[in-house]
Amino acid sequence: MLALDSVEAGYGQAKVLHGVSLTVEPGEIVVLLGANGAGKTTTLRVISGIIGARGGVTFEGRPLIGMAPNRIVELGLLQVPEGRQLFADMSVEDNLLMGSHSARAKPHRARALEQSYALFPVLKERRTQKAGTLSGGQQQMLAIGRALMAQPRLLLLDEPSLGLAPQLVTAVFEAIRRSNESGMAILLVEQNANQALRFAHRGYVLEGGRVVHRGSASELADDPAVQRAYLGLRAATA
């Protein structure tokens, strides 16, 4: 469905990705692990067309590099970015409606809004409130809800659990799992590797802009090197 082949990218002279290759198949949840600065967010930005890159990025066989971000969204490839990128001074409902901006999502707008509200009832309660006044967890729900409004076929999630209380993290992951069950593929970037691996089908580990490990979720969870690097602290505290 999505395939990255030796992608190189960076900002100005500073190169961040040195040849990243990965794939996401339909209906899969794939997790991208790595330390800060490993290039996870940059990878997602390349896929969404926010920054340019060299190498191959294809979505259902279609090359994405050089395509404008709005056209990529039209293909059904959506990102819930790091930091959520909500429209803080617009209402919750306007934020959700912005999610179905694309031509392919617009006809299903009313139904999608219903679904989002069903998934996150708290958003319905606060539909006229400004997005900037929501709590962190509610904002994360709104960000996911907004992305779901676009009827994505592949959802890119950047650190959805960042800064959330544990019970909210569970709620967010639950919502993601439900979306996946309805057929949506998911590429997830997480620092909370423990939880992510429990929940994903496959995973990749990025280090210094390169893929250093790959495999099924259970393989990675059992890999001693991965354990040492990403699960160690969690394992010790758990």
Place this chain on the structure above:
Amino acid sequence: MAARTAFQNLAGRLAIAVGATALSLCAHVAPAAAADPIKVGIVVPLSGAQAGSGELVLRGYRLHIDEVNASGGVAGRKIELFTEDDRADATTSTSAVEKLISQRGVVAILGSYGSAPTTTGSDVSERHKIPYIAAHAGELRLHQRGLRFFFNIHPGGPPRDVALATFFAEVLKPKSVAGLHSNQAWSIEGMKTLATALKEKAGVEIRQDEFPANTPDMSGQLTRIKAGKPDLVSLYGLDSDNATFLRQALELGLNPRHISVLGDVRASKAAAGLNFDTVLMCDDWFVGLPGAENEKYERLYRTKFPKDTPDRFAVKAYAAAQVLVDALKRARSIDGQGVRDALSATDIPTPVGQAKFKEDGQRLGTFVVAQYQKGAPVVVYPESARTSDAQLRNWRGFR
């Protein structure tokens, strides 16, 4: 073959060009022959906010000089004009005058529009001992500098202010007067003189108000004046200010018995569409002023610019050019000193009245009050120049 011909052609032209240059160099070195043109410089604003007025001043100068040249020049010598733009700006004016004198070698400068460029321009020309004749600069301080090579066609403010005050006191007899002047020095000075004279002659105080010159909006000032319900409003401002005043006075319902302004209200392009009837105006010249000199000026102007009404900036410039040509004819030598001496002895008729300079270089002049009646100005004061009686009904506003 064709190429060769072209080459020969080019070579021939080059030879001619070189020869001509050499000749002109010789001519330059040779002492001035009698048929050499007399060089005269003009500095006027041709860009910036005063460009429009500068353009008219330039018209006036050219109108007379072209005529003199067409009829053979001065003692067989043509007058050659060099024009520089000074943007009505004090700094630019100095380099413009400098360029005319040191680069072009002019023997006299016909001056700018406005007091600031005239001040600095005449300073430079004084240092070179070249006469500077101003056509439109009315400030008192210009003549308090002790310059010897500075002459001014403009008779200055006080004669105008006193004439106006006398007219108010003798003819209008107003009970309450509002004075509105721009923030420029000439305007502040003028209003002060007017107020003093009116106090003296009629015992009436003028309530004064100020606005920035060229303002597009006087509604604040007019609101204040309207509350005072004066029966005469006297405005001291630029042409555009006259137009703004009349228009906004009408819009805001300010309708005093009499309105008096300086210059010709119709002069500003901003005055289009206004009805001027009964508006009083004070100046030293108006269209249709009787006298042979003015008839000639107006005839010339209408021939040259058939679409336009003879202009009041142009007429002063025209008079300045007349004065210069007259001095050139009388001068013992065509150089700065010779022309200066001749200028100081000037005594000729011009469209704006007799031209005769005081010790300080300012022309002695008289002012008249005119009124728009049925779309044209008629002179209503003083008695000696009167062509019609003043109509004392209220101003009506727009057409």
Place this chain on the structure above:
Amino acid sequence: MTSSSTPGGTLLALLPWLVALAIAAAVPLFLPIYMQRVAVTCLMFVTLGVSWNLSGGFAGQLSLGQAAFFGIGAYGSMITAEHVTSDLLTSIVVGGIVAGLCTPILFPAFRLRGIYLGMATFALGESMRVVAEKVFPGEASGLHTPVVFAVDSLAPYYWALGIAAFTIAVGAWTIRSRLGLGLMTVREDDQAARSIGVPVALYKAIVFAIGAFATGLAGGFYARYLGFIDPHSVFHLDHSINPVFVTIIGGIGTELGPIVGAIFWVILQEVLRGLTDTPAVNTIIYGLLLLVVILVVPRGIVGESQAIWRRIADRRRGRRTGKEIPVVAD
């Protein structure tokens, strides 16, 4: 312009400047009087540009209100000349000092950056003009002092050259001092500069005061040179915009930029004056130049030449710069 620690090295670094100064000193001997006046204008542009470049270019503090200091300097020197002493040097220096002492009016604006600082300083400059027009009403009742220079005197040129050379020297010293290094960190980021111990407010105050002093000197000289000033001419917006203009054309943040920019612009203006008698064309060219320089060669004449020179040098050394990865901002 690398300076070396050895005295001989310093002298060697100074050599090109001294040669340039000698050439500049000889130039007016070959110019007609009118062109000398043009050259004086050019040197004033150099002074204003170099002093603006200190704060605007090297410290990244966009000031659009230098006309305030120019005007204050002009009035300072004229009032001194009228009431205290007509000595030229004294009155000009007083003009500079008064302008420098007025720097504190900028203090409240120091916490602003970029365009906001630009607008605040612009507002300040224009306010000064309005206030001056109120205090000293315009036109010829501006201040008038007896003219100092004879008609064909070369003195104005050398005065202007002296002020320009002084400003260039002070500027060069400033950017090589600790102050200059500190200011370059301020240009990148106020916060970061503060965190590494740069006294940001003090440094800004000093660099603005130096600029104000030099601008005030120029204003003071201008006033005495002309013998006449009014608020309209000395507080004119042009004195705020022209320094920025010549610096941008020449190359912002480079030492030679304002100098090259000033010479280029003055010569271009004279050429244009010869070609057309329609003054609006001058305005059009001014605007077009600004637009083209910023969109096409934002580093200006000097900055761009340096970049080209560096590229040529790199190629000669056989070093190959890697192709930049395209970054799409939107």
Place this chain on the structure above:
Amino acid sequence: MLSFEVLGQTIVNGIAAASIYMMISLGLALVFGVMRVVNLAQGEFMMLAAFGSFWLFTLYGVDPYLSMVAMIPASLLLGYAVYRLIIRRLLGADDINQFLATFGLALMLQGIAQYLWSADLRRLPYVLPSLEVGDVTLAGVRVVNIGVCLAVLAFLAWFLGWTGIGRSVRATASNRMGAMLCGVDVRRVDATTFLLGTAISAVGGTMLALVYFVYPSVGAGLIFKGFAVVILGGMGSIAGVIVGSLVLGITEAMVNVYVSSQLSALVAFAVIFIVLVSRPQGLFGTAR
């Protein structure tokens, strides 16, 4: 002097001025809000439209309120050219460069206008009867101007609040990256916003021609009033523009009548300086 009539008249004068200030500030605020570009040439769009209406009336007798509408498509053509050739390249550029490039554009347009039509001050000779409300006189054209201004505000409220593209404009202004990730073609939003600002300024140009002088640098004088309004209201805030314009217009009128006409020219500059150094986010902006 402190009579009710004078006060009432002064406030009305202030509101009439505010209606013009709003027209230039809306363009500034929209473009800044969405693109973070300060467009100094906004005033020149107004100036060109003012000349357009002036000439249509002077040469062909076209009613200015008709030519106001005709100016919109004309200004869109110019606005699109300016957007493609200049503004788009300034996205994300240095403050100084944005400022100077648009300043250069402003000067160029002024120069062209001066070349074509000279620097003369002109006035569009068009009048409507005045209205008398008690002792307050309302100039006809100013009343209509205020009406046009309200219509523009109503249109803008509808456009931004009730249309999809309007929602995209608000979203892009609020969070550019977020809008891109929602599939918004931000370049189209940029162009739309810029053209919207241009069209509003064009309408404002005709309003200007009806009450002010028409001359090449008329926009340059107004742009600083626009800055004062936008800074006072908070950069990029539409509500801020409305309140800011009224505050500036009425304050200027009050200072003019009750203090000094010369000092009223100071109000805008004082507002810029004082607001920037004391509350840079303005009345309606949020701290950034």
